[in-house]
Amino acid sequence: MGPRIAELFLQKGIQTAEDLLYFFPYKYLDRSRLESIRNLKVGQASVVGRVLSSGLLFFGRGKRRLFEVLLGDETGAVSLKWFHFYPQQMKGRFQKGQALLVSGEVTLYRGEPQFVHPQVELLEADLLDEVAAPGIIPTYSQISGLGQKTVRKVIRNCFERASFSDPLPEELRTRRRLVPKKEALYGIHFPAPDSSVEELNNGRSAGHYREIFEEFFLMELGLALKRRQARGEPGIPFTIEETRRVDWQGQLPFDLTKAQRQALNEIYSDMGRGAPMNRLLQGDVGSGKTIVSLLAAVAAIENGYQVALMAPTEILAEQHCRTAQKILAPFKIPVGLLLGSQTALEKERNRSRIRRGLFSLVIGTHALISDGVQFAKLGLVIIDEQHRFGVLQRMALRQKGEEGSLVPDVLVMTATPIPRTLAMTVYGDLDLSIIDEMPPGRQPTRTQVIESRNRGMLYGIIREVLERKEQGYVVYPLIEESEKLALKDATQMCEELKKILPEHRIALLHGRIVADEKETIFRKFRAGEVDLLVSTTVIEVGVDVPNATLMVIEHADRFGLSQLHQLRGRIGRGAKAGSCLLVSDYRKTENAYRRLEVMCATNDGFRIAEEDLKIRGAGDFLGTRQSGLPDLRVANLLRDYPILKVAREEAFQLIDNDPGLLSHSVLKQELLRRWKERLALSDVG
Numbered sequence: 125m126g127p128r129i130a131e132l133f134l135q136k137g138i139q140t141a142e143d144l145l146y147f148f149p150y151k152y153l154d155r156s157r158l159e160s161i162r163n164l165k166v167g168q169a170s171v172v173g174r175v176l177s178s179g180l181l182f183f184g185r186g187k188r189r190l191f192e193v194l195l196g197d198e199t200g201a202v203s204l205k206w207f208h209f210y211p212q213q214m215k216g217r218f219q220k221g222q223a224l225l226v227s228g229e230v231t232l233y234r235g236e237p238q239f240v241h242p243q244v245e246l247l248e249a250d251l252l253d254e255v256a257a258p259g260i261i262p263t264y265s266q267i268s269g270l271g272q273k274t275v276r277k278v279i280r281n282c283f284e285r286a287s288f289s290d291p292l293p294e295e296l297r298t299r300r301r302l303v304p305k306k307e308a309l310y311g312i313h314f315p316a317p318d319s320s321v322e323e324l325n326n327g328r329s330a331g332h333y334r335e336i337f338e339e340f341f342l343m344e345l346g347l348a349l350k351r352r353q354a355r356g357e358p359g360i361p362f363t364i365e366e367t368r369r370v371d372w373q374g375q376l377p378f379d380l381t382k383a384q385r386q387a388l389n390e391i392y393s394d395m396g397r398g399a400p401m402n403r404l405l406q407g408d409v410g411s412g413k414t415i416v417s418l419l420a421a422v423a424a425i426e427n428g429y430q431v432a433l434m435a436p437t438e439i440l441a442e443q444h445c446r447t448a449q450k451i452l453a454p455f456k457i458p459v460g461l462l463l464g465s466q467t468a469l470e471k472e473r474n475r476s477r478i479r480r481g482l483f484s485l486v487i488g489t490h491a492l493i494s495d496g497v498q499f500a501k502l503g504l505v506i507i508d509e510q511h512r513f514g515v516l517q518r519m520a521l522r523q524k525g526e527e528g529s530l531v532p533d534v535l536v537m538t539a540t541p542i543p544r545t546l547a548m549t550v551y552g553d554l555d556l557s558i559i560d561e562m563p564p565g566r567q568p569t570r571t572q573v574i575e576s577r578n579r580g581m582l583y584g585i586i587r588e589v590l591e592r593k594e595q596g597y598v599v600y601p602l603i604e605e606s607e608k609l610a611l612k613d614a615t616q617m618c619e620e621l622k623k624i625l626p627e628h629r630i631a632l633l634h635g636r637i638v639a640d641e642k643e644t645i646f647r648k649f650r651a652g653e654v655d656l657l658v659s660t661t662v663i664e665v666g667v668d669v670p671n672a673t674l675m676v677i678e679h680a681d682r683f684g685l686s687q688l689h690q691l692r693g694r695i696g697r698g699a700k701a702g703s704c705l706l707v708s709d710y711r712k713t714e715n716a717y718r719r720l721e722v723m724c725a726t727n728d729g730f731r732i733a734e735e736d737l738k739i740r741g742a743g744d745f746l747g748t749r750q751s752g753l754p755d756l757r758v759a760n761l762l763r764d765y766p767i768l769k770v771a772r773e774e775a776f777q778l779i780d781n782d783p784g785l786l787s788h789s790v791l792k793q794e795l796l797r798r799w800k801e802r803l804a805l806s807d808v809g
């Protein structure tokens with residue numbers, strides 16, 4: 125292609141032949157399914173045509189209105205009608221001569237066919253000509269300045285010139301009936317006229333299937349290698365006697381739940397082995413993961429090792445530190461805290477104590493993986509809230525022990541529940557423990573939506589809660605582009621509430637407040653010296669104040685489901701029932717409505733995760749970018765889960781048989797290319 129066209133592709137991020145070949149049509153049109161307008165009959169139908177005219181009409185003595193578009197093809201014209209619409213939007217939407225693809229139910233009005241509230245899609249003008257030809261028409265997402273025809277021509281050229289190598293072993297391809305790479309890609313861009321349009325549109329054509337398989341296969345291959353490597357390293361066989369376990373648990377202020385005991389047993393059994401532990405501990409907010417991890421820490425410390433606990437924020441690190449000091453008081457374990465915000469002197473002193481082994485348990489933020497931190501004898505690494513840390517950071521912390529020493533165990537905790545099957549597959553290099561039970565005596569939190577015009581009601585509820593001497597949070601979402609706006613909203617709300625509730629102590633917390641002061645405000649809240657916290661920063665994941673029973677979330681529709689669930693998890697942590705109020709004009713959008721409905725309907729984190737997954741899509745849900753996995757460009761974790769399972773089996777099998785990929789050189793190259801620096805070279809032998 126010439127430089128002008130290349131430039132246009134570049135704007136869509138398409139730079140190489142590979143990029144181009146992986147620019148898949150997002151949709152396929154089946155010419156044979158289209159009706160000509162003259163032949164329209166009552167029932168479902170799709171037509172293609174051009175806009176002849178459009179406009180607003182009045183009827184019923186001018187009291188009612190409708191919007192009408194007249195659509196024509198070579199055979200005739202048909203009327204498209206809307207009775208519910210925003211006039212401004214409709215007027216801008218249609219122009220004379222535009223090509224449209226219209227689908228919907230055909231009905232008769234005075235003997236003439238019509239579409240009422242059809243689905244309408246704008247077609248590019250040059251696509252319309254092709255629609256006249258038979259067969260299947262792939263449709264690419266728009267590249268400005270380029271017509272569909274040009275895109276197709278360039279791609280066809282590319283096929284003629286590019287060379288293809290197939291990373292999938294032939295034996296595997298034959299066994300799993302996967303088409304060769306070139307054939308797969310070609311079929312995606314230029315499907316044979318007799319292909320199934322359904323399959324193409326659902327990503328299930330032979331070509332799509334193969335490409336999805338390959339993508340998953342390479343992802344799982346990397347995970348299999350990581351897992352194999354981790355298992356092969358020399359770990360620490362901790363001695364954990366049954367009588368000691370009982371002893372430790374006896375020191376707690378409560379009995380562990382059955383699920384906690386089960387998870388702890390799995391952890392202890394890993395720790396007792398010679399191979400390093402790599403375990404993910406999943407549990408809903410408030411299910412009591414922290415205690416479990418601290419008991420794991422006790423075991424490591426009694427064996428003479430140090431433990432590092434890494435949290436995503438300073439507030440959380442400090443909270444863990446307090447919990448640890450409280451829970452571990454009977455064990456007389458020296459606990460240290462290392463934070464980025466400490467003075468240079470403090471940090472140096474802490475680092476020195478870590479180095480000399482004076483702290484047995486060290487709690488901190490990212491500061492723990494900074495240079496200069498060296499442990500005397502690191503035995504266990506605990507990482508809280510996994511989704512904020514990637515695989516790489518996990519590795520970095522693991523390497524903080526002395527040179528040549530045994531590899532520490534790793535326990536990762538996450539409160540973002542992921543459906544079990546998905547977690548197994550995506551965190552393929554981690555073993556999984558799940559706490560699926562809440563500590564006894566918890567009252568379920570009641571959730572309701574309040575529309576923002578009902579502020580009066582909201583204030584009434586806040587007053588009631590505070591009068592019962594319980595505490596609460598009011599949270600504003602922090603939207604990147606308008607930190608100022610959120611701050612303004614929160615400040616106003618705080619002032620207003622102070623006026624309405626002068627006898628209660630209300631504090632404002634926002635991103636601009638320095639860490640020190642934030643901590644002071646939190647301390648007061650924890651101590652019950654502040655009744656209501658109005659905040660722009662999301663109340664940190666994991667904050668634990670049992671007397672807080674009210675969570676008001678403003679602009680609730682701007683939060684994701686998992687985030688809402690996390691926030692709601694801040695309350696109802698004691699014996700008193702919590703109340704969560706989602707302030708939103710939630711009828712605004714379909715999506716917002718669905719999300720908030722789910723929140724009101726259930727408190728179950730796993731169900732919410734599943735819904736969230738459906739609404740958001742898996743890539744966004746898991747934040748694959750952050751998780752250290754290669755990006756998925758073809759596959760969709762949700763839709764394609766069955767393929768993932770097969771690909772995973774095959775990948776683990778292959779690594780078992782050929783751990784160094786010695787007889788799979790093309791595959792090995794491709795693997796390294798996809799995973800890049802995320803897969804240390806040593807992993808592949």
Ligand code: ADP
Pocket residue numbers: 378379380381384407408409410411412413414415539563564666668670697
């Ligand atoms: P998570 O980190 O899983 O969100 P936490 O470990 O912070 O949950 O525990 C939430 C609260 O429940 C804490 O106040 C903790 O002391 C308490 N808790 C944990 N386990 C139990 C238990 N078995 N019985 C009673 N309370 C518990």
Ligand code: MG
Pocket residue numbers: 413414508539666
């Ligand atoms: Mg926690």
